Ligand SMILES: Cc1cc2nc3c(=O)[nH]c(=O)nc-3n(C[C@H](O)[C@H](O)[C@H](O)COP(=O)(O)OP(=O)(O)OC[C@H]3O[C@@H](n4cnc5c(N)ncnc54)[C@H](O)[C@@H]3O)c2cc1C
């Protein structure tokens with residue numbers, strides 16, 4: 001019996017969200033009196049795989065097949081199911097991100113395992129296995145009890161702070177019998193921005209709404225984001241008007257995010273917008289209308305014109321960084 | 324080419340979410356029900372476009388829901404689509420929903436199964452990939468563009484920080500999101516036509532639920548906002564550093 005966790009990597013190296021998932025799996029394994037095994041699909045650096053031990057993985061099972069370096073949901077499903085069987089896994093953890101969302105439900109269906117997608121807390125195992133997850137796009141939570149023998153849980157990225165401990169994981173090779181059909185989806189083109197933290201993983205987010213007045217005014221928001229090391233987001237009308245790219249759109253019909261800090265500039269705070277961002281730990285609202293509904297959901301508020309407030313805020317951040 | 328579009332009924336996006344006193348039930352009184360936006364605006368409209376272009380021969384709609392879901396499925400029929408299937412059960416467990424659709428779809432020979440990227444009530448993004456597993460098809464998630472020619476689909480899908488273009492042979496299950504199509508408003512002719520289109524009610528297959536919702540919670544209420552003098556952004560930065568400890 002063990003807990004297994006899909007340890008996603010990018011060109012062989014691991015990012016914070018993976019450490020978070022491994023740590024989450026370790027917490028569950030501890031509570032169950034067992035160990036956590038990380039599953040690494042594709043080719044990764046050996047030292048980097050061993051380092052997953054510092055986040056709680058006792059063992060790493062690596063399927064070192066280069067065809068797994070890009071996502072194939074069916075091949076990944078087969079590999080995880082093979083690992084789960086080998087380990088006698090009772091709990092399978094993945095992230096609630098693009099990869100995890102494509103793979104975890106398939107794994108659940110294959111193993112007839114109940115799924116909780118988008119967990120935001122450690123499971124409560126005092127009476128069964130109950131996990132708190134986001135529902136209604138962030139307007140509420142549900143405590144979902146899984147009744148099946150095997151359980152699959154995907155974790156919302158950015159839910160827990162990551163603490164690096166000691167130890168190296170033992171890396172073992174895992175053989176999986178793939179069919180050619182598992183890789184029959186062709187990749188024609190990949191266009192991924194590098195050097196930017198994707199919105200779903202960002203700890204700091206700077207977001208603009210219609211109060212920015214037009215795409216030509218995004219310079220100060222970009223500068224503020226750069227100074228803070230933050231990722232940019234926007235409200236839906238901003239993306240609909242093509243002021244900003246669609247992947248920056250957050251809210252009920254956009255991304256659901258949980259950064260440590262969300263700075264909303266010129267956004268009114270409609271219920272559909274709040275749904276996607278109210279899991280942020282700290283919210284700062286800058287809006288010229290003191291009656292804007294967003295102030296009710298904010299920790300810190302600045303009533304003022306963004307055109308005047310933003311340059312002052314950028315100066316203040318620069319001063320703080322220099323001190 | 325036959326397309327199946329999976330349609331879910333969800334509370335309108337402006338709904339203020341509330342629960343029964345024991346937090347076990349979602350309060351549905353006064354709730355307006357809508358088609359899940361991703362299913363309506365993207366999956367359904369793209370399926371209709373493919374039919375209008377002559378690429379698809381039939382567009383079927385399926386919902387797993389009780390009789391109360393019929394107005395929403397009629398609206399979907401008013402937008403277009405040849406026939407609808409309602410599988411007569413309701414569940415919050417994506418496994419049950421997927422298994423019900425799979426049980427029906429297995430023998431129908433669909434070449435393309437389209438669903439939304441997620442339902443805005445349960446946010447599982449799970450029914451699509453589960454269905455793909457049950458029907459032994461490939462799954463491509465979060466598609467923002469879909470073209471079909473010569474039995475092959477070309478799909479743009481969102482990944483963190485960018486997009487990937489895939490090409491794959493049918494049959495496929497694809498989940499759809501923004502970019503795929505433009506929202507349509509049903510017109511009078513569509514609404515009239517929908518009244519006489521077939522809406523088949525199918526009794527559910529025997530499927531065990533693997534999960535259940537034990538209770539709901541609302542997010543903790545925020546304390547009152549701390550207002551900062553717009554002239555004094557040093558104070559905001561200092562509060563974010565010293566008090567909130569986020570920078
Ligand atoms: C089905 C559905 C789904 C939706 N999903 C989403 C979603 O996912 N995400 C989303 O964001 N919205 C969503 N919406 C839209 C939502 O209802 C709001 O219309 C939208 O969030 C408003 O965007 P906004 O705050 O940028 O613009 P507005 O509501 O126009 O607000 C602009 C704000 O800027 C302020 N402002 C103006 N000038 C200045 C200035 N110079 N300085 C400072 N402040 C200024 C104003 O006081 C105002 O509060 C959805 C709507 C529907 C019907």
Ligand SMILES: Nc1ncnc2c1ncn2[C@@H]1O[C@H](COP(=O)(O)O)[C@@H](O)[C@H]1O
Pocket residue numbers: 329330331332359361362385386387388417420437438439440441442443445446447448449450451
């Ligand atoms: N009850 C249902 N009936 C039919 N299709 C559904 C149902 N629930 C979800 N779906 C489909 O599955 C997609 C993902 O839903 P979910 O897994 O609940 O996030 C939705 O966008 C729908 O296309």
